[in-house]
Amino acid sequence: MPDGKHKSGRYRKIFVKVPGGNTKVHFRERKPSKAVCGSCKKPLSGVPRERPAVLGKLPKSQRRPERPFGGVLCSKCMRAVLKEEVREALQ
Amino acid sequence: MSIFNKGRMCVKLAGRDAGLKCVIVEEVDKAFVVVDGQTRRRKVNVSHLEPLDQTLDVAGGSREDVKAAFAKIGIELVDKKSKQAKPRVKKQKVKKGKSKKAAKTDKKAVKTEKKTEAKVETKVEKKPVAKEAKVEKKSEVKAETKIEEKSEVKAEKKSE
Numbered sequence: 001m002p003d004g005k006h007k008s009g010r011y012r013k014i015f016v017k018v019p020g021g022n023t024k025v026h027f028r029e030r031k032p033s034k035a036v037c038g039s040c041k042k043p044l045s046g047v048p049r050e051r052p053a054v055l056g057k058l059p060k061s062q063r064r065p066e067r068p069f070g071g072v073l074c075s076k077c078m079r080a081v082l083k084e085e086v087r088e089a090l091q
Numbered sequence: 092m093s094i095f096n097k098g099r100m101c102v103k104l105a106g107r108d109a110g111l112k113c114v115i116v117e118e119v120d121k122a123f124v125v126v127d128g129q130t131r132r133r134k135v136n137v138s139h140l141e142p143l144d145q146t147l148d149v150a151g152g153s154r155e156d157v158k159a160a161f162a163k164i165g166i167e168l169v170d171k172k173s174k175q176a177k178p179r180v181k182k183q184k185v186k187k188g189k190s191k192k193a194a195k196t197d198k199k200a201v202k203t204e205k206k207t208e209a210k211v212e213t214k215v216e217k218k219p220v221a222k223e224a225k226v227e228k229k230s231e232v233k234a235e236t237k238i239e240e241k242s243e244v245k246a247e248k249k250s251e
Binding site for chain 1: 102104105106107109110141143144
C-alpha cells in the first residue's frame, strides 16, 4: 500500500529498471516551474530548471546569464530598460 | 548620415558588457563599428549601442588614446590582468629513510618468521615424544595382556 504522500501527486514517478530485471517505481520531487521575465513573463533562457538544492551546487555563472538583470529580465526587456535609463539621463 | 561616428560615446545594450560606456574607435561599415572603453575592445553591431551626446577625441584609436580620453571625462579604465599559469614543480620522492608502510611490513614479516620457527620447533619436539609414549604404552599393554593370559592359562590348568 503506497504512502499517502505518494498518492497526493506531490512527487513524480520514475520507473527504474533494477539489477534483478524488474521495474520499480521511485518517487522524486517535482521540478519547479520555469523562471520567467519580470516584465513580459516570458520564460527565461539560461536559467536552469532545478530545485534550490541542485542550484546551490552550481557555480554562480551557470545559474543565470552574466549581464545586468540576468535571471530577472529577458534580454529584450533589459535592453529596453537600459535605453530608457540612458535617454532619461540625457534629458 | 549615421550618428555612430568615430569618437561617439555610447552605452552598450547587449551582452555581458551591457550598461557600460564605450567610445567608437573605428567604423567598419554601415552596420558595424569597433568600440573600446569600459567594455572590451571589439566589433559590435550598432543596434547594440545607444548613442550619447558626448564625443571624445580618440585620434589614433589605440587603447592608450582611449584611456587618456576617458581620463579627461573622469573615468579611469583599468586593464584586467590575466593570470599566467605557474609552471608545475613535481615533488620527487625522497628515498633516504623507509616509509611507515615499509616499516610495518618488515615488522609483520619478522613476526611471521618467528611464529613459523616456533611451530617447527614444537612439532619437532612433540612428535618423537608422542611416538615414544605410544610405543611404550603399546608395549606395556602387550606385556600386561600376555601376563594376564599366562596367569589365566595357569589357573585353568590348576583347576583341571
